[in-house]
Amino acid sequence: MSIPVPALTPARKLKLPRTAERTLANGLTVIAARRPAVPLVELRLRIPFAKTNVARGMLLAETLLSGTSELSNVELSAQLQRIGGHLGASADPDRLLLGGAALTSGLPRLLELLGLVLTDAVYPAGEVAAERDRLADQIQVAKTQPAYLAREALNRRVYGRHPYANQTAEPAQVAAVRPTALRSLHAERVHPAGSALVIVGDVPPAKALDAAEAALSSWNGGGKTVELPPVPPIEGGPVLLADRPGSVQSSLRIGLPAVGRTDPDHGALQLANLVFGGYFSSRLVENIREDKGYTYSPRSAIEHSSAGSAIVVSADVATEVTTPALVETWYELGRLASTPVGTDELEQARRYGIGTLQLSLATQAGLAGLMSSLAGSGLRLDWLTGHAERMASATAEQVSAVAAQYFAPARAATVVLGDAKVVTPSLSGVFPIDDGED
Amino acid sequence: MADRVALVPALSARRVRIPTTNFPVEQFTLANGLRVVLAPDRSAPVVAVAVIYDVGIRSEPEGRTGFAHLFEHLMFQGSENLEKLAHFRYVQGSGGTFNGSTHLDYTDYYQFLPSNALERALFLEADRMRRPKITEENLRNQIDVVSEEIRVNVLNRPYGGFPWLKLPPVMFDTFPNAHDGYGSFVDLNAATVADAEDFFTTYYAASNATLALAGDFTVEQATELVQRHFADVPARPRPVRPSFAEPDLTAERRDSYVDERAPLPAFASAWRVPDPITDFDAYLPYVVLAEVLTDGDSSRLVERLVLKDRAVTGIGGYLGFMGEPFEVRDPTALVLSAHLPPGGAIDDVLRTVDEELDRLATDGLSPGELDRTKARIATQLLRDLDPVLGRALRMGTIAQQRGDAGLTNELPRLLGEVTEESIVSAAAALRPARRATVEVVPGGAK
Numbered sequence: 001m002s003i004p005v006p007a008l009t010p011a012r013k014l015k016l017p018r019t020a021e022r023t024l025a026n027g028l029t030v031i032a033a034r035r036p037a038v039p040l041v042e043l044r045l046r047i048p049f050a051k052t053n054v055a056r057g058m059l060l061a062e063t064l065l066s067g068t069s070e071l072s073n074v075e076l077s078a079q080l081q082r083i084g085g086h087l088g089a090s091a092d093p094d095r096l097l098l099g100g101a102a103l104t105s106g107l108p109r110l111l112e113l114l115g116l117v118l119t120d121a122v123y124p125a126g127e128v129a130a131e132r133d134r135l136a137d138q139i140q141v142a143k144t145q146p147a148y149l150a151r152e153a154l155n156r157r158v159y160g161r162h163p164y165a166n167q168t169a170e171p172a173q174v175a176a177v178r179p180t181a182l183r184s185l186h187a188e189r190v191h192p193a194g195s196a197l198v199i200v201g202d203v204p205p206a207k208a209l210d211a212a213e214a215a216l217s218s219w220n221g222g223g224k225t226v227e228l229p230p231v232p233p234i235e236g237g238p239v240l241l242a243d244r245p246g247s248v249q250s251s252l253r254i255g256l257p258a259v260g261r262t263d264p265d266h267g268a269l270q271l272a273n274l275v276f277g278g279y280f281s282s283r284l285v286e287n288i289r290e291d292k293g294y295t296y297s298p299r300s301a302i303e304h305s306s307a308g309s310a311i312v313v314s315a316d317v318a319t320e321v322t323t324p325a326l327v328e329t330w331y332e333l334g335r336l337a338s339t340p341v342g343t344d345e346l347e348q349a350r351r352y353g354i355g356t357l358q359l360s361l362a363t364q365a366g367l368a369g370l371m372s373s374l375a376g377s378g379l380r381l382d383w384l385t386g387h388a389e390r391m392a393s394a395t396a397e398q399v400s401a402v403a404a405q406y407f408a409p410a411r412a413a414t415v416v417l418g419d420a421k422v423v424t425p426s427l428s429g430v431f432p433i434d435d436g437e438d
Numbered sequence: 439m440a441d442r443v444a445l446v447p448a449l450s451a452r453r454v455r456i457p458t459t460n461f462p463v464e465q466f467t468l469a470n471g472l473r474v475v476l477a478p479d480r481s482a483p484v485v486a487v488a489v490i491y492d493v494g495i496r497s498e499p500e501g502r503t504g505f506a507h508l509f510e511h512l513m514f515q516g517s518e519n520l521e522k523l524a525h526f527r528y529v530q531g532s533g534g535t536f537n538g539s540t541h542l543d544y545t546d547y548y549q550f551l552p553s554n555a556l557e558r559a560l561f562l563e564a565d566r567m568r569r570p571k572i573t574e575e576n577l578r579n580q581i582d583v584v585s586e587e588i589r590v591n592v593l594n595r596p597y598g599g600f601p602w603l604k605l606p607p608v609m610f611d612t613f614p615n616a617h618d619g620y621g622s623f624v625d626l627n628a629a630t631v632a633d634a635e636d637f638f639t640t641y642y643a644a645s646n647a648t649l650a651l652a653g654d655f656t657v658e659q660a661t662e663l664v665q666r667h668f669a670d671v672p673a674r675p676r677p678v679r680p681s682f683a684e685p686d687l688t689a690e691r692r693d694s695y696v697d698e699r700a701p702l703p704a705f706a707s708a709w710r711v712p713d714p715i716t717d718f719d720a721y722l723p724y725v726v727l728a729e730v731l732t733d734g735d736s737s738r739l740v741e742r743l744v745l746k747d748r749a750v751t752g753i754g755g756y757l758g759f760m761g762e763p764f765e766v767r768d769p770t771a772l773v774l775s776a777h778l779p780p781g782g783a784i785d786d787v788l789r790t791v792d793e794e795l796d797r798l799a800t801d802g803l804s805p806g807e808l809d810r811t812k813a814r815i816a817t818q819l820l821r822d823l824d825p826v827l828g829r830a831l832r833m834g835t836i837a838q839q840r841g842d843a844g845l846t847n848e849l850p851r852l853l854g855e856v857t858e859e860s861i862v863s864a865a866a867a868l869r870p871a872r873r874a875t876v877e878v879v880p881g882g883a884k
Contacts, residue, residue: 084817293582355533
């Protein structure tokens with residue numbers, strides 16, 4: 001006897017948390033949301049960082065917390081610990097991101113220490129030298145990771161001469177950065193204008209805004225606006241084979257065009273991506289993992305950056321099935337681009353796309369990250385309401401139309417990182433190959 | 439030192455109060471032995487459903503390394519009323535997410551969904567608790583998938599499996615504690631459908647499982663739904679968990695291996711700690727000690743080894759080989775793991791670690807050091823519990839291993855009561871003679 005699967009009870013409408021927003025006199029935008037589940041606060045500060053030198057930007061992120069004129073790195077860390085807090089920084093071609101958390105009672109102090117770092121980081125020569133060596137070592141280790149190498153190769157292939165092509169410095173470039181260069185970069189680019197601070201936690205939003213204003217109003221209001229050029233269109237072409245001798249897997253990476261969050265096609269594209277490989281119950285996963293067993297975690301994702309968006313398809317497959325895995329992946333791209341999407345799979349993707357929006361709002365850290373990421377595109381949480389509506393209303397025809405436009409394999413940039421000696425004979429029989437030698 | 443620098447005297451002088459949580463918890467046991475934990479929280483319309491089975495890597499049979507994890511994969515391949523792929527589709531088609539993970543002492547399965555899918559989630563868990571549908575075809579498929587998981591996470595990258603797979607065989611002598619939990623390809627390929635059925639029959643009894651729910655429901659509603667779906671899961675006896683005890687080390691152990699892909703040296707050391715379950719009071723100081731040693735720039739070993747001596751590029755310290763201080767049973771260890779710069783000398787670093795432990799054991803903590811460390815630990819505990827999924831998993835595991843999910847709310851207070859004396863004693867116990875160390879010898883970046 002078979003037991004029927006229980007139906008869903010009526011869905012609750014997407015419920016956004018209470019937020020408040022203020023732009024300070026110095027140009028800093030502060031956005032606060034309340035989520036009181038635990039007595040903590042999360043913060044994310046996003047500072048525009050386009051067109052900065054990659055090595056300097058990376059090292060600045062590593063040494064921003066290395067000391068102020070009054071506090072050493074160890075003292076700063078201890079001050080943060082007292083409120084149960086931490087702060088960290090990272091840089092990418094779009095932004096410098098500072099992230100942290102603390103006990104709710106420590107929010108004023110956390111903001112105060114954040115302000116101190118923003119206005120008074122001194123980049124001490126000794127600490128910079130130490131972090132420079134550590135960063136160079138970390139980059140050296142990263143360059144042995146297939147995930148890193150495959151992505152690096154894809155970025156070069158997709159972005160050409162755009163700044164997104166090179167997102168990590170060479171160890172030698174890092175080694176050449178002096179503390180004075182970091183101080184100059186900080187003075188030029190670490191400014192409140194265009195920056196967005198997000199505060200999420202067990203604190204009334206208005207109170208969080210007041211705390212931010214009290215702590216950060218004296219942050220310098222200068223700074224220039226730097227825009228990245230739009231990313232170049234992705235060009236189809238032969239498979240770029242990046243050699244990694246002895247690799248026991250091949251890392252497949254495919255870049256496809258995409259649109260930003262505000263484009264009218266975005267809702268339908270999101271659904272097309274889910275159907276293709278954007279979640280477990282997708283064509284790609286069901287084919288090359290659950291049917292063929294070629295790979296553990298195949299996936300596709302729409303990635304949004306300031307200068308453009310892209311779909312990135314990834315799968316790490318056993319070396320001996322490199323060619324069939326790529327054949328199946330291309331087949332799925334071509335099938336999505338050229339035949340109608342099924343009703344059941346579309347409805348399933350739609351429920352997933354809409355339902356998981358609520359999940360993304362359900363933790364302090366997740367909410368803070370989402371709000372910060374949206375702010376990077378000039379959007380707020382209410383974008384989610386429209387996004388849910390657009391996913392709810394996209395028709396099968398619209399989804400198939402965007403699939404034809406954005407998932408067409410002829411427009412894909414394909415990279416395979418693997419043992420070239422082993423995979424070339426089979427791969428070159430099926431796909432035109434560029435071995436990067438020219 | 440940091441604590442004497444007073445930027446804001448009023449604040450600096452005041453001790454930060456460590457908050458605790460007061461999540462409501464309801465617990466009961468069904469007639470078939472299934473333990474149930476309910477933690478309602480109506481703040482967001484989402485719910486987490488977790489089932490934790492009291493079996494993990496330590497329980498897998500000899501000749502079947504990696505089997506607990508392989509079996510976890512098989513639990514997603516169809517069940518009494520569901521075909522292959524149906525589980526994934528029902529969860530995700532409800533707007534939810536799912537996963538499972540295999541640990542030394544337990545295996546968990548979980549779903550995180552909009553709360554209108556609660557009953558469906560319970561049905562899905564109950565259905566595979568009744569019986570997974572394990573076929574030869576699905577077994578072979580998942581052996582392939584797991585093999586790729588091992589390649590991507592261990593074999594094809596530098597420092598793969600370091601230190602969680604590499605250190606236990608140095609520290610331990612018995613198969614349950616020492617073997618590779620991801621498994622050898624030989625053992626994985628030797629697995630049969632009959633093995634899986636036996637494993638399920640023995641270890642996946644309702645009486646050996648805990649069901650934990652956290653999120654948007656009422657206790658009455660959830661109780662009724664749990665009864666509806668789980669009460670008729672057939673009862674089987676709860677397997678007796680054997681002792682995995684091993685004697686403490688009496689002489690230092692060292693081993694090394696060449697990692698052909700690693701460009702730089704690394705090492706990890708471990709010392710046995712008191713039984714986390716039966717000797718919790720003696721265990722907790724080690725949890726705090728790990729943070730005193732390695733949490734942030736103002737911790738002992740980061741300040742000394744990373745910032746001052748520059749002898750390591752990074753160092754971490756934690757309890758349990760999988761870094762789960764409150765989800766592990768005896769025997770377990772305090773683990774230190776460090777990466778070194780080119781040409782770094784591991785013996786020198788170990789000597790400095792000993793020196794810093796001696797200094798701590800002799801001079802005690804500096805003013806404020808204990809309070810700020812506890813504040814950090816409190817933040818980490820709270821951060822783990824903010825997601826309802828994290829709450830369901832921790833409460834379920836604590837209920838399973840310690841008999842009372844309510845202890846979850848007590849953890850910040852219990853850690854807050856750890857004394858300086860007990861931390862000093864813990865530091866004094868980390869002697870070289872009780873230490874097991876594994877070194878990664880770089881084979882050059884390939």
